[in-house]
Amino acid sequence: MELTVESLVFLLFSLITLGGALMVVTTRNLFHAALFLMLSLFGVAGLFALLTAPFLAGIQVVVYIGAIAILIIFAIMLTPQVTAVRPTNSQWIAGVVVAVVLFALLVSIVTPLMSELGVEGWSAVFTEKNPPPVPADSMARLGEAFVDPQGYMLPFEVASVLLMAALVGAVMLVRPARGAEDEAPQAGAQE
Amino acid sequence: MVPLWMYLLVAAGLFSIGMYGVLARRNAIAILMSIELMLNAANINLVAFWRYNQPAQVGGQVFAAFVFVVAAAEVAVGLALIINIYRQRRSVVADDVDLLKW
Amino acid sequence: MDFSTDVQASVLAVLPEILMTILAVALLALDVVWPDARKRDLGYVAGVGLLAVIGVMLVLAPPPGEVSDQLLLGGMIRHDQLAQIFRAMVILGGALSCLVTMGVPRLQHRGDFYAVLIVAVVGASLMSAAADLIMAFIALEMTSITLYLLVGYLRGDVRSSEAGLKYFLFGAFTSALTLYGLSLLYGFTGETNIYRLGGVLGRSDLPDGAVAVSLALVAVGFAFKISAVPFHFWTPDVYEGAPTPITTLLSTASKAGSVALLMRFFLAVFPPAGLLGALEGVKDYSALWVQLVAVLSVVSMTLGNVLALVQTNIKRLLAYSTIAHAGYILIGVAAISTDKSAEGAAAVTFYMFMYVLTNALAFGVVILFANATGSEQIADFAGLSRRSPWLALAMTLALLSLAGIPPAAGFVGKFLLFRAAVDANMVWLALVGIINVIIGLYYYLIVVKVMYMERGPEDGRPVRVDTPYVWALGIAAAGVLLFGTIMVSPLVDWATEAARALYILL
């Protein structure tokens, strides 16, 4: 890979993404983890932009970083832990092993690595470097596809119903108790 | 441009890191964040494949957009459940939630 | 391949979903408008409304064989008999769940609960018709996300909340795995339509390993939904903790939709070479999933049955029974690849149909009983036959059906499944199934024994059965009995026709 500006930018965003992700899963402080999550997601947004998908990059920033991550931060603040607990559980070593094995498995199939190591017919051949350019009206077509009955109108509508149901349910689940219909906290609610 | 497999490599890495987080983090919210990482890995895959294989179509982008929607709904629901648990137990450590077993 | 653009057909194809969405919104509105005292009737609105949707669907159903291969709405939906029959059972499962909800004091008057429940049913219904990866993913998530909520809906109840969290974490994790697999499949082929994917995949020069791994990733999501071992761990905990109507829904609608999607996906995306017209050089990946399904089937049946032997909570027992039944169903799924006469798929369809009814029946009785006594322990069922003979009889019918004893429908279902396996040259699988049926008998009959043979402390005090229950249990029991005896033929015919639609690949 020759060092073009593009590849440098790619490396930068990749490092942000992966580094942020690593911090998310390792850092002790949950609040910091959420901030690193935002960082990592920002890296992903950068990768999207690099892939000429400005719309998705935009949503990534607005929805993920602007909404989801903020929601998570709120939740973290709503659930303060009394004591600073260990960040990892007792099976973290198994977790590392499993994650590494899975990574190796995925790498072996989606990169030409195995071919370069001389294993025939194993790895994928995703070595494409120069794809055709993205049409200029790509974003407009994307927008049309969402409302085109012969495009993706159905999933679009379904997704809206899904969001509605999720929000109704989530609100019902966390809204403060009201009247007799609501249940008194039970035995499990020890302090 | 950068070859396609590099994007896939980043996605695979992100996915595996997320998986480690799910398996190893104690805090339920941290687990939720790790799941978000995994979903983002899939999204990188989708967009990268779209860009390199068929930029003239919109399939990959649409797919990725729907993943956003689903992720948003999932986070909302997940956080509601976690807050609910917290109200009862004053703890969101996943391992402590083991009343139901055997 | 072009997708049909027929507007009328398109609307008809998603009419049940449209109607159900309207129903859900209407319930939310009524929840606000109606006075509290009347709110319990929301359950009738939901349950009867869903039943009406089935009616509308069946009345407007395409005549058999006419539109069996139509891909509509940009290829998102395939409107065929398979979708129809699975929709029918999904919605039926939902309707029965709504009716039995009316007996749960803390849920019966909550319009939002019914609305979310119906959205879950919409998701499951879309799963049975989805013909596109995007649609399938959205439908899958729609069911899952709403079910996470519903499982944890009892706010003050520690067990419900815990079950909700567990189901959520398990589901979100496996759906991430599935999504990754789907993204790879999309990437390898550039296609999202299930029916186009198969052809592209078969003719591509992709490395086999890549396809195999993506298949494994996707399979995890399906295995989770139908709770096959080793992706079953959530099942007992969630079944026990969830509000029982939701347990009913989990084991009926959610499972049925997943089974439909599973069959459609495997058969269309990784078709056996013969189905693609035996072109030269077409790759055949079907052996992979057939083996996987067969192995999952064996371990699910065996572990499910064996672990059920040691349970004392009836909901947990039924959870392990569900795992075992996932194994039985997978017997039929394993048989669908080699068998052009569609027997395997027909057997699975029939089995699922009867399973929906049977489980609704069993859980209905469990809810009633739990409300009356506050207990879900098997031991507390002692003397039920003296307290409420009808209830005991209904439960016995459900258990006989699960155990596969005539005259309940379960017998025919198991028979068809095993026959399909034998016809597909998987005699060993059928034999494992039969051995498992014998093991299973034991724990089902223990419950029967407890109900009929033992005396409880409250002998003679009948369990009160409300009107909605009479309806729900009556429908389910009649179904179990009729589909096991005189109505077998019509249902098998329908299932066979549905199964044939599965094999028409575009």
Add this chain to the structure above:
Amino acid sequence: MDINWFDADYLPWLILFFPLLSFLIIVLFTSRSRTLSHIVALSGIVIAWVLSLIEFVKVVWASDVELGREVFGSTIDWLTLGTATFRMGVLVDPLTAYMLLMVPLTCLLIFIYSLGYMRDDPHNTRFFAFISLFAGAMLTLVLADNLLMLFVGWEVMGLCSYLLIGFWFHKKSAMQAGVKAFMTTRVADVLMLVGIGYLFIEAGTLNFRDILYNEEMLHHLSDPELSPAVLFGGSVAAVVGILLVIGTIGKSSQFPLHVWLPDAMEGPTPVSAMIHAATMVSAGVYMLVRMFPLLSAGADFHHGDFSAPMVMMGLVGGFTALFAAVLAVGQNDIKRILAYSTVSQLGYMVAALGIGAWVAAAFHLINHAFFKALLFMASGVVIHAMEHGEHHAHEHGHPHEEVPEPDGLVMDYVAPPNDVRRMGGLLDRIPVTAITMAIGGLSLAGFPLITAGFWSKDEIIAEAWHGTGEGFPLALFVLVMLVLAALLTAFYTARMWFLTFWGAPRSAAARYAGLGSLRNWWANTRWGKARRLETEPVRREDEVAARQMEFPLIVLAFFAVFAGFIGVHTDFPLLGALDNPLHEFLSGTLLEHPPVFDLDGLPVLLSIVIALGGLGLGWWVYGRRPLAEGAVDPTERALGAGVWRALQNRFYIDLLYRRYLVQPAEWFATHIVIQAIDKETIDGVLETIAETFIWLGEAFKRFNTVVIDGVGDGIPRAIGDFAAWFRQVQTGRIQQYLLFVTLGLLAIGTLFLLQVR
């Protein structure tokens, strides 16, 4: 639809419908009222019985026009699968008609008997519900026109037997016996179902007429060339046949699956009668009789060419007949004697089918049902009388003999009221029972010429004799086994009867035994006074109950004698004048009429000799000098010689037993020495024979306990242990679950990768 339900074609539906209806009504509506439940149950079975008689008459009347080629029946389509259609239907051919004569009648009598017997039981209504279902299931099985429906009835009966054997569920042993019966028969049922499935795949139908009355089909199934199978001589018919025979081995409790039946005695006695005579075990043999054309397909057994299922039936049946007869000799529980006797008699029928004696097997099936139902119900009366006696003995100040009830199934345990050693002299107490039981016993033993049992048994032995004459080894084996078994049968029947009714009472309970009826009258006669019978006031309901129990005995005693005359060989002097209507009638069921062999005097003589010999031996040992129990009672002491003898006897068994365990070699010597010194030679020899059999019975019993029960109970326990251990994996910790999921994924992925390489 315009159906005349009283047409012979549709009537069978009604026959099986009413008992099932009674079951539903009792369970759902009348379970709180005893009287109503009784009425419902009784009306159900009475209607079934009357309709069966009508059907039977119609069939016999129609048999002028070649019944067999024309049969009655109707079918409905039940399940269509592609080209194959399952139909549910009823069929009445001569064999069914013959069964219809027996099944509803016996069931009805058992119902009447149960009215009296179960009078004081708190779960009375439930009992009637179950036996109604049981009867309905049996009628379904008998009337079915295809194997699938037969199997449905078969399974429902299995369920009922489980419920009924475990009816007294507060007794742990009863519960365990129920489970054991169910699980044991299930094993065989599953194999049978596999056979049915295989038959369906090969034949495309399960309808009896399409398979069994269809030469082409039978030929197709039995020809290894046309339809090759994997095992057993290469024909489908053979494989299916063997699987069906296995089904019967379980259902009719043939060796080695006979273990459940003796324990099944834990159920109420009417249930035993039901299971052992009218329904369950007969169903197994009935199925074989029904499927005989398939079992014998392709074999020319008249010329020594037996098919694999037939050889299997011959070997299993023959062995079981003798094996169970030996066991019966060693029992002290009156119901267990009868239980083993049933096993033995069923072995007779199975063996008879093995050598092709089809008509004889069916004949014996019916006769056996009559006299065995009689014997069981009579034994129930005996037990009732003994319990009654125990109660009264207690009231009269006799110490209550406390035998602690065992915790679960114990082979050795004999409930006090069932123990023949504690009986004796019941003849005066329950004379009607004693006499009817004697008739039943004689029929079982095959008392020559006048009992039903003689004619059917004789016919089986005659056919075996004929086969032996032709030089078939299988026939010789069956002949030897059956003759020995017949000898033992007569012997243990005599032993049981004499121990129960003869001589003097051997316990307080026996002395006060009675039903509270007839007894007063009896006791006031001079003879009764001479024997110092106790009197007591009789309550009216006791009187009614006693009649309810005795009436069925009398009816059955009639059949135990006269049911045999319809099957007497035409050439038989005098009685042959009846012209053997049975053979002619039943033959219509088969495609190829079974041949009638010429009457041979030798086997008849042999039958007479063994029956009389066995009975004589029994009389010599038990009747001539009746057994008495220790010198508790002055009356017993008066029979000094007998008491001494009894003591000697008991001591002797213990000694033998102990010696055998300690010093096998010394045992024989001591045995001979004692015989030589102490006893007259002939007595000694006879004693030895009797004792040997008893000892053998004990030994078999041990074998049963240790080996067969051990394995049968061991496997379920192992599964349970595994489950309890594996359960630990479900820790409730979500992340551990997810780890397992990931491991599963990795395993699948790795295996896939290895495979595509």
